[in-house]
Amino acid sequence: MRKEFREKINTALQNPNLTGALGRFSEAYRVSREKAYEGIDFEGVRSQIADRKSHAASHLDELADRFTEMAEARGAKVFRTNDPAKVREYILNLAQQNGVRTIVKSKSMASEEIHLNPFLEKAGIEVRETDLGEWIIQLAGQTPSHMVMPAIHMTKEEVADVFSDKVEQGQAPDIPKLVKFARGKLRTKFLSAEMGITGANIAVAETGSLVIITNEGNARLVTTLPKIHVAIVGIEKLMSDFADVVPVLTALPRSATAQLLTSYVSIISGPVPNTDGTPKQLHIILMDNRRTEMSLDPKFKEALQCIRCASCLNVCPVFRLVGGHVFGKVYTGGIGTILTAWFDALKASDEIQSLCIQCGNCTQVCPGKVPIPDLILELRRRLAVEKGQPLAQKAIFSVVNNRKLFHSMLRTASLAQKPLKKDGFIRHLPFFLSEMTEFRSLPAIAEVPLRDRLKEIKQEPQEEKAAFYSGCLIDFAYPEMGEAVVEILNKAGIEVVFPEGQTCCGAPARFSGAYEVAAQNATDNINALLEQDVAYVVSACPTCTVALKQDFISTFESLGRTDSIPRARELAAKVVDFSTLVKKLVDEGRLTFKQGQQLGKVTYHDSCHLKRTLHVSQQPRELLTKAGHEISEMYEADMCCGMGGSYSLKLPEISAPILERKLKNIKDTGAPLVVMDCPGCVMQIRGGMDKSGAEIKVEHTAQRLAKDLD
Amino acid sequence: MSTIFETFKQRAEAVSAEVHRFPHKSAAVDFVVQYLQSAGVADSAQSYAVWADCPFLAGVDKDKLRERVPGLSFEVTREGAAASKVGISQLDWAMASTGSLIQDAAPVERRLVSTLPPIHIAIVETNRLLPDMPAVFSRIRPEQTNYISFITGPSRTADIERVLTIGVHGPEKLIIVFVDEMAAVN
Numbered sequence: 001m002r003k004e005f006r007e008k009i010n011t012a013l014q015n016p017n018l019t020g021a022l023g024r025f026s027e028a029y030r031v032s033r034e035k036a037y038e039g040i041d042f043e044g045v046r047s048q049i050a051d052r053k054s055h056a057a058s059h060l061d062e063l064a065d066r067f068t069e070m071a072e073a074r075g076a077k078v079f080r081t082n083d084p085a086k087v088r089e090y091i092l093n094l095a096q097q098n099g100v101r102t103i104v105k106s107k108s109m110a111s112e113e114i115h116l117n118p119f120l121e122k123a124g125i126e127v128r129e130t131d132l133g134e135w136i137i138q139l140a141g142q143t144p145s146h147m148v149m150p151a152i153h154m155t156k157e158e159v160a161d162v163f164s165d166k167v168e169q170g171q172a173p174d175i176p177k178l179v180k181f182a183r184g185k186l187r188t189k190f191l192s193a194e195m196g197i198t199g200a201n202i203a204v205a206e207t208g209s210l211v212i213i214t215n216e217g218n219a220r221l222v223t224t225l226p227k228i229h230v231a232i233v234g235i236e237k238l239m240s241d242f243a244d245v246v247p248v249l250t251a252l253p254r255s256a257t258a259q260l261l262t263s264y265v266s267i268i269s270g271p272v273p274n275t276d277g278t279p280k281q282l283h284i285i286l287m288d289n290r291r292t293e294m295s296l297d298p299k300f301k302e303a304l305q306c307i308r309c310a311s312c313l314n315v316c317p318v319f320r321l322v323g324g325h326v327f328g329k330v331y332t333g334g335i336g337t338i339l340t341a342w343f344d345a346l347k348a349s350d351e352i353q354s355l356c357i358q359c360g361n362c363t364q365v366c367p368g369k370v371p372i373p374d375l376i377l378e379l380r381r382r383l384a385v386e387k388g389q390p391l392a393q394k395a396i397f398s399v400v401n402n403r404k405l406f407h408s409m410l411r412t413a414s415l416a417q418k419p420l421k422k423d424g425f426i427r428h429l430p431f432f433l434s435e436m437t438e439f440r441s442l443p444a445i446a447e448v449p450l451r452d453r454l455k456e457i458k459q460e461p462q463e464e465k466a467a468f469y470s471g472c473l474i475d476f477a478y479p480e481m482g483e484a485v486v487e488i489l490n491k492a493g494i495e496v497v498f499p500e501g502q503t504c505c506g507a508p509a510r511f512s513g514a515y516e517v518a519a520q521n522a523t524d525n526i527n528a529l530l531e532q533d534v535a536y537v538v539s540a541c542p543t544c545t546v547a548l549k550q551d552f553i554s555t556f557e558s559l560g561r562t563d564s565i566p567r568a569r570e571l572a573a574k575v576v577d578f579s580t581l582v583k584k585l586v587d588e589g590r591l592t593f594k595q596g597q598q599l600g601k602v603t604y605h606d607s608c609h610l611k612r613t614l615h616v617s618q619q620p621r622e623l624l625t626k627a628g629h630e631i632s633e634m635y636e637a638d639m640c641c642g643m644g645g646s647y648s649l650k651l652p653e654i655s656a657p658i659l660e661r662k663l664k665n666i667k668d669t670g671a672p673l674v675v676m677d678c679p680g681c682v683m684q685i686r687g688g689m690d691k692s693g694a695e696i697k698v699e700h701t702a703q704r705l706a707k708d709l710d
Numbered sequence: 711m712s713t714i715f716e717t718f719k720q721r722a723e724a725v726s727a728e729v730h731r732f733p734h735k736s737a738a739v740d741f742v743v744q745y746l747q748s749a750g751v752a753d754s755a756q757s758y759a760v761w762a763d764c765p766f767l768a769g770v771d772k773d774k775l776r777e778r779v780p781g782l783s784f785e786v787t788r789e790g791a792a793a794s795k796v797g798i799s800q801l802d803w804a805m806a807s808t809g810s811l812i813q814d815a816a817p818v819e820r821r822l823v824s825t826l827p828p829i830h831i832a833i834v835e836t837n838r839l840l841p842d843m844p845a846v847f848s849r850i851r852p853e854q855t856n857y858i859s860f861i862t863g864p865s866r867t868a869d870i871e872r873v874l875t876i877g878v879h880g881p882e883k884l885i886i887v888f889v890d891e892m893a894a895v896n
Contacts, residue, residue: 025872074856132878133869151869159870179867179875186879191792207852217825217865217880223857224821225788242852246843257868260721261808263880265860269852272816275788 005326005351009653012322018145018153019321019657025152026320030636032258033311033365040250042367048247050369053305056239057295063205063238064286070208071284074270080235082288084114091116091197091230092123094283098228100125100194104186106212106219107131108199109147109308110232110287112330113343116197128189130218132182139166145324147310147332148256153323186218196222200233201307202248203286206241209269210284213252215262223266227274228281236291236304248307251367255309290342299378303338305368310335312362312372317640317658318355327352334362334372341379346386353379355654357647358511359640360612374554377510381558384513401503401521403451406476443477443683450479454498457486462495466536467529469575471544472504473679481679484706485540485578491709492590494535501528505547506555508646515555519564522552526567529574537571540578540702542610542678543645548575550613577610578702579677583619586626592710597628599708601671604631605662605685606638607678620677620701627708632669636661643684659688666696673697675704714806714841715888722809722886725863726876731836731888738889739770742831745885746779746796749829753781755793759827760786762819764800766833766892786819797823797881798831801861803849804888807842808862811886812850815859824861830881832861836890 012018056063068078079090095103103125105111117127117138129138133150137143140162144150151159160173167185171178198219202211210231212219223229239245245267253259271282294300313319313333324332329348331339334356341349356376363371446453450470466489474482486496506521525548529537539545552568585591604621611617617638621631642648642658662685666674674696676682686698719729732738751759759782761767767784776782783790791797799820803812811832815821824830840846850858865880876882 021871028872130879131869132867136869149869149872152872154870156870175870175873176875178870179878183878187792190879191788204852209852215866216878218878220821220825220859221879224818224825243847246847250843259725259862261810261860261862263725263862263864263866265862266815267850267852267858267860268856269858270856272857273818275818275822 002351006653008326008328009322009651012326013653013657015153017155017158018323021152022320022323025149026314029258029314033254033314036254036258036260040254042251045247045251046367046369049251049307049367050305052239052244052247053307053368054302057236057301057304059240060235060238060292060295063240064235066205067203067208067238067286070205071270072208074208075279076208076270076282076284078284078286080286080288082290082292084287084289087114087232087285087287088116088119090283090285092120092125094228094230095120095125095195096123098194098281100228102126102128102189102193103195103197104128104130104189104193104222104226105134105197106199106214106222107134108197108232109330110199110234111197112144113234113289114287116232128186128193130186130190130216130222131214132179132216135182135186136162139163143325143330145332146313147308147324147336153325190221190225193226195228195230196226197230197232198222200231200237201252202239202245203233203237203284204242204245205238207269209242209267211245211249212266212268213249213262214264215257215259217264220264220266223268225275227278228283230283230285231268232285232287234291235286235288236306238286252307252309255311255365255367294342300338300342300375302370303335303342303375305370306335306339307368309367311365311367315361315365317359317361317642318357318654321654321657322355326355334376335370338372338375338379346379346382349379350383353383354650357640357642357644357654357658359608359644361640364612377513378558380511380513381515382513384515401517401524403475403503406472443687445476446479448479450475450482451498451500453479453483454486454496457483459486459490459495462493464493465495465497465532465534466538467532467534468496468498469502469505469525469529469537469539469544469548470498471539471541471679473683474540478679478682478700481540481700481702484700484702485538487706488582488591488702488709489538492585497532497534499528499531501531503528505544506551507543507547510547510551510555511645515559518551518555519559519561522547522555522568523564526552526571529571530567534574536576536581537574538576538578538581540677540679540700542577542607542614542616543680545575545577546609546613548572577614577616577677579610579620579623580614580616582705583623586623593627593708594710597708599628600630601632601669602629602673602675603634603666603669603671604637605634605641605666605674605676605681607676607681608640610677611638616677620675623701623705624675627705632671634665634669634674636665639665641681641684643680645680648684655684659684663688663692663694667694671696673699673704675699675701677701714839715836718804718806718809718839720809721806722863725809726866727809727863727884727886729886729888731890733890735766735770735889735892738766738833738887739775741887742798743775743778745831746782749796751779751781751796756795757781758783758790758794759796759798760784760791760794760823761798762786762800762817762823764833766800766889786822788822791819791822791826794823794827796829796831797827798833799823800833802834802838803846804834804839804886805841805843805846806839810860810862812846813859813861814855814857816855816857821857821859824859825880828877828881829883829885830864831885831887833887833889835892836888839888
C-alpha cells in the first residue's frame, strides 16, 4: 500500500465534518430505509430486479439493437460506441454544429465516468451542473464523495463560502437561502442553454424509452427548455420490457434516499416539441466502455445488476468512516471499486479493494443482489495473479500451513513478550508488529495448543462422533474454547475427534487473493476431515465454518478444479457451526440447562459470517435465553467489530474506530457480559475492552454455555 | 374509493403536497380562483398565472375567469411561465401508494406550467385514482406519447447537510385538486 493512499485515509478519518455527516447519515438511513420498505416484499422485488437485469446483461447486444430501432423509429438519433473518446467527440461536434455556448446538465454518472465536463470546457463551452450537490462540487473543483449525495462532506458554511467565492459575494450559511440562491442562479442558465445533457436510470428496449429520476426537478427543465437533449446511457441501463421499470422504480428511491418515490420520474420515448414549436433534437448515446466485456465475464456479469442506489455505501462500516474521496475515482464504495476495476483498469482498484472488510452488510440491502464482497475478492485474486504474490506474504502462508512451525513461532514471539504479558494479554509488540497492539491487546499464545491438549481429555467412546475443526485462533490462542465445545458435545453423548491433518481454513489466503494457497488448504482439510466417518464436522469459528461449507467449493470453482468439487461438497454437507448444532441438541432434549438460573443481563454481538453468510442469529440468542440470561440488545448488534481477519493488521487505522463504535454500543447496554460466536471477534472486542479498561467480560458462546448446561 | 383516497392524501401530504377534493367542477373552479387571488396573482411580471389547456377547461368560461383573476393566461409560453407565480394543469392519473400524479406531458405547455412557476395546481379526476404502480403501468402507454411525467410532491433537495429543503428547481408548492364530477356546470 502506497504512502499516499494511507495519507488519504488518514486525512478522511481526521475530517470531523465528513465522518460526522456520514456517520449520522448511516444511522438515520438504516431506520428510514426500513420504513420506506414497509409493506413491500423486498426479497421479492430484488429477486425480480436481479432476474431482469441479469437477463438484460445476457442480451446486451440484442437489447441495444432493439432500443436503437425503437428510439430511431420515434425520431431520436442513437449513437452506440465502446469508446469514451468517441462519446466526447460526438457531443462536442454536435454542440459546435449547433452553435451551442452553454450546456445545462442533470446528474449523469456516465458523463463523469468519461470526464466530459473538462473536455467540453476546454473547447470553450460553458457546462453547468444543475443538481445542487453536483453544482456545489463543480464550483469547488472537487469530485463527488457519494454517488447520491455528492456534497455530503461539506458544511453549510463551506457551501456559503464556495458560493461567495465563485458566484456572488456575501452568501450566508443558511440552507434555505443557499438553495434559493442556487435556484435563481441556475434558472437563468436553464433558460439560456442551447443544449441539455442527462443520464438515464433505465433504457427500455421494448419501447425505446428513457426513464429519468430526480428530486430537484432539474432533469425536467434540462429536457424541456434547451432545443437539444443528449442522454448519455451506459448500456447496463438497458432492460428488455416496459414492465421491468416497475421493480426498479419500486426499489431505487427506497434504497437510495428512503423515499417511496422521487419527486419526479420522466419517461421519454421520443423528441417532444420545443417551446417555439420546433421538434427537439434528441440524441441518445449508448455507451459501452467495457460493459459488454463485463457481461461476458461469468463473475463480473453480476455487477451489471447494479441500479446505482448507493445503498452499499450507506451501510458500509468503512465507507461511513472514510467517505468517497479516498477512492479517488468517480464511482465510490464497494460497487465503485468493482466498476473502477473495469471502467478504469484492474490496476486502478489495487489499493481501494483493500478497504473492503468483507462484512457482507451490502449484500443484505443490494436491490440488484450484486455479491459485492465476493466480486471484490475476485478482484483481489486477479490482482494477485497479475502481480504475483508478494514475497513476505508467501513466506507467511508457508508458515501458517505448517502447523507445528506456526505454533512454535507464535509461541516464541509470545514468550519473548513475557515481561509485557499481563492477564493473558500482550499489550505491546516490538518493531513492525507494534501496530497490531496499538488499539487493542492481543491474546497470549497458549503454551500447549488445543491439538495437544485434547489428547489429555478423557472421553467415553461413543457411536456418534463429531470431528472438531478448530481453526488457528482456537488451536493456538483460545484452546479453552475448543475444550468447552468438547465438554458440551460429550454431555450430549457425542465423542469428539480432532483430525490431526487439519490446517488453516484458507480464509486469510483467500481474502488476500492467494487462491492457490487457499486451494491447497482446502485439499489438506478435506482429506483430514473426511478420513474418519463422523456425523458432524463442527467448528466454533464462523469464518472457518464458511470456508469449510462454502469457500472450498467456490475456490475450486474459481480455479476451474472441478474434479475437487465433489469431495468438497461431501465435506460441506457435514459441516455445522457450534450454535446451530447445540440448538439442535437442546431441541432434541439431548442437552438441558441447569434449572432456574437467573444469570442477569447479557448482550450478544452478531459476527459477520455467522449472521450474513450462514444466516444464524437467533440460535445463540435462544440458547442464552433458555440458560437464564436476559438479552439486552445493543445498537447495531450485527455491525462488524472491525476485526476482518488480517484486515485489522493491514488497516488498523480503520479497524480501530470501527471497534470503538462497537465497544460504545456494548457499554451502552449496561450488560456486564458480551457473548459472540467468533474467536476473531472475541480477540478484537476483548482486546479493545482490555485496552479501554472496561470491566465488561467478553466470552465465546461455547465457553458461556459450558457453564450453563447441566 | 374513499380508503384509497385517504391513502393518497396521507402519502401526498407526507411529501408536503396539499390535497383538496370537490364534488363538482364549479366548486373546484371557485377554489382555484380564490387560491389565485389569495396567492397574489396579478397582471405583472412574476405574479402571473398560466393555465395549460386541459379537458377540465371544457365548458368553462375562460373570459370570465380572466376577469375574476387579472394576470391569468391560457396561452402558455416559455416567457409567460417563467414570469408566473402559479401554473395550473390537469393530470391523467393519481397513484395512491406513493401520493403521485401521472401525466402525458408531451405538449410542452403542460411541462412549462408545472416546472417554472413556484406554485403548481394539479387537477385530477377522482375516478382516475389508481391504487399502485402496477395499476398505473398497465395504463400508461409510452408507445403513444413521448413524455410521461410522474410528480410526487414539490421539488426537493437534501444536498446541503442532508437537510430537507422544499423548492429547488421546480415548484415549492404542489396543490392537488380532486374533482369527483367533471361534467361542466356553468
